[in-house]
Amino acid sequence: EALKEYDYGCFVFSDVDLIPMDDRNTYKCFSQPRHLSVSMDKFGFRLPYNQYFGGVSSMSKEQFLKINGFPNNYWGWGGEDDDxxxxxxxxxxxxxRPSGAVGKCRMIRHNRDGGNEDNPQRFDRIAHTxxxxxxxxxxxxxxxxVKVEKDQLYTKITVDVGKKD
Known part of the structure; x- marks a missing residue:
């Protein structure tokens, strides 16, 4: 939807509960997809596994379109980052990835959202990406x-994606 407003060349995807700890971690696109949150407090400031791509990441428009964007068939918590x-x-x-020192993030502690339970199909879906x-x-x-709100520094687009089939 945002591409209807402007021909953006870079997309940064961030979990709303992650706060970067080092301002050298530039939120921009690179020649390869970039995993920006490589060192989170919830994982003891280490990468939990080599294929981890969760938290904060960036992709160019070309990279994002080449992979057909995010999957639509994940409902609930988990799996879409691995997909x-x-x-x-x-x-x-x-x-x-940046170094662990530069890619440090803290997670804001909170309770999981209601209705966002573990996705029981996530492992099967990941296996068939x-x-x-x-x-x-x-x-x-x-x-x-549903709504478009334009601010000086951002545009918030609220959409309805329907219900789980």
């Missing part, structure tokens, strides 16, 4: 714009 990693890998892209990624993503995204 994105699989999409990037299957298209021959590698993940770049390569078969589903061309059919499930930005090309098949369906939504209704």
């Amino acid at each position: 994105i990693f699989n999409r990037l890998s299957s298209k021959g892209m590698t993940i770049s 390569r078969e589903t990624m061309n059919k499930d993503g930005i090309k098949t995204l369906s939504y209704k714009v």
Whole structure:
């Protein structure tokens, strides 16, 4: 929806509960997809596993479109970040990362949102990313714009993606 307003060339995706701790961690795009939150307090300031792509990441418009964006079939908590990693890998892209010192983030402690329980299908869906990624993503995204709020520094677009099938 944002691309209807302006031809953005870079997208940064961030969990709302993560706060960067080092201002040298530039939120911009690179020649390869970038995982920016490599050292989070909730994981003891270490990467939990090499394929981890959760928290904060950036992709150029070309990279994002090449993987058909985010999957639409994940409801509840978990799995979509690993699906994105699989999409990037299957298209021959590698993940770049800042150092652990630069990529440090703190998580704001909170209770999990109601209705956002663990996604029981996440492991099966992750295992089948390569078969589903061309059919499930930005090309098949369906939504209704509910509200557009323009501020001096940002535009907030609220959409309705419907209910889980």
